[in-house]
Amino acid sequence: MSAGLLPWPGTDDDSDHSRARGPVEDEDALRDRLAAAVDAVDAPDVVFAVSRSGRRFLRCGGTAPHRPVPRQDLRYEIGSASKTFTGLLLAQLIQRGLLTGGERAVACLAPGLRTDADPVTLAHLVTHTAGLPTLPGDFYLRALPVWRTNPYGSYPAERVTGAFLRHRPRHRPGTRWQYSNFGVAVLGHAVAAAARTPWAALLGAHVLRPLGLTGVALRAADPKADAVGHGKDGHSATLAFDAGGFEAAGAVRATPHDLLTFLEAHLDPAGSPLAGALRAVRTPVLRRGLGHRHVHTVAWFRHPTNGGPMYFHSGATLGQQAFLGFRPDTGTALVALCTRRFRARDSFVATAYGFLADDRQP
Template identity: 75%
Template sequence: MSDRTTPWPGDPDDLHDAGTAVPPATPPASDAELRERLAAAVDAVDAPDAVFAVSRGGRRTVHCGGTAAPPPVPREELRYEIGSASKTFAGLLLVQLVRRGLLTGGEPAAACLDPGRRDARDPVTLAHLVTHTAGLPTLPRDFYARGLPAWRTNPYARYPADRVTDAFLRHRTRHRPGTRWHYSNFGVAVLGHAVAAATGTPWDDLLAAHVLRPLGLHGTALRAADDPETDAAGRAGDGRTPVPAFDAGGFTAAGAVRATPHDLLTFLEAHLDPNGVPRALRTPVLRRGLGHRHVHTVAWFRHPAPGGPMYFHCGATLGQQAFLGFRPDTGTALAALCTRRFRHRDPFVTTAYGLLAEP
């Protein structure tokens, strides 16, 4: 079944997101009850370090814990690897660049990366890449062979930017771009390189100028800190075996963000603020599946909730996990983080999702 897409937003501020107006937040029954819920969530995750940070109506509550001894730097002040949840930063950056007239979203990615290249009849555009409708696989075909020697340490580090762009320029899609949805780290990685080429500005600098500095995200970066105590230390699925700091290689836009819990709450609160990030971030651009029941925005998965839609994105590296989400109907933002690789029947995502879904 083909997916149904809506046009890329030409002017995000003119879009209307039905059902996501922000009413006055409904506070939880009590601070004590919320803290009990967060404490139970930390225990359920069963990780060396876990942080559940909630903002409701602008009031923040953070609970930390874990099976390991507390690190030298308090857990809520560490920077955590958020893996694929980095794509929400990529989506916001692209929308901001479109809003400011620097891009349209309709630029053919191949032309951005190779200006002398002859345009295809149905080119893959920046909008296709950010919405996972470019017809690309999850990873390049030769990624697994190159990454295998470092599969349990840092496979992405073995696949640099030039290989990402070369693999994209050589790839031939089976389906017309914009007609099928397939989640793709490859596609969002290409997006980062294409946007950098089109603007003549490195992705790191664009993100800093248009997202991190405007939102005051001083505890967010795309690379490990020089001081290892600044960053949370990942563990394998057993919760004990150390895992090296994640190196995204050529996949920076798709998964390189590391941030403190409070920076992540600030990022999410901006999505709840009517004067914060553009409303286009909450507007559906793709419906797929049986009855088109799976809804996606430029950067978020969108699920129904009793009072209105909730938005979320998960992420994982080899040693850490993240869940980011927000609900306009309750004015709630949630950033959940832990330092243990996902495992079979892992409780992390279901625990975080359940907290966000609570009224």
């Protein structure tokens, strides 16, 4: 799919959109919509949490019996929505002058080595324009014996970087868009190599601690605090997700409250220690598709609404799904989580997207 890259790091055009005011929604109506959204998702555990103009609203439900730890206090796997954390980390490192985004990934991972992947930069990796497939070519064969239990955990960091260094890009970097877990995983390893610091430590120092995100983890740590995922049937429990060498692409697990805090920082960057980076990740850097109608930022998918752009990213693991999104025009952030892996076209993502896209305002 052809892509049009805008000047890195792009030009913020939030202000170019009209702020058409929609019908005013009172708090009771918002709570009713939250209840309807939760009821629409058939999963053992469901959480929809909204921040609107600084006030938080939360609704939980699901078919599973109540557990000792309330659903709103559990830590959930957010899968590919982790890429919004990785995008913000890269933007912050650029803001601090530690990186530019133009570094070649091969130079970070293997200085002096020249390969067919040599032209690929960090900017290509974060924008899914590096010419990489969704997953490495040998991923499926290696993961097949543990496909239903631990496919990513069987593919460690050294295999991710080795596959990248051997890879022959399908297209000239920067010319085609293809969503790639492989590319963002490589980005994490390249950034860590450039900074000579593990990716998890970089994320903690530059994103999690500055934003006060104390409930975020990158692996299962406490069975009582971690939500339990379920397969497509909604009944079979799955093992905790192991991201293997794909940490930067999908390892984050967090509480609904921490995820709301993360999104609230995006809604109102002013005063945040990450203000510059938070503004940068709202900046369009890529247009693709027919007429270049699909817009992406460093970290988010970006769709138009009547009042202005909405930013969102979904994610899934073997047994859980997540949807994160925010709208500056309405001052609204949404965290939607559930402990069931639905099929590709499912009610969960459609329900969450529809909730955020609704133009009713406070």
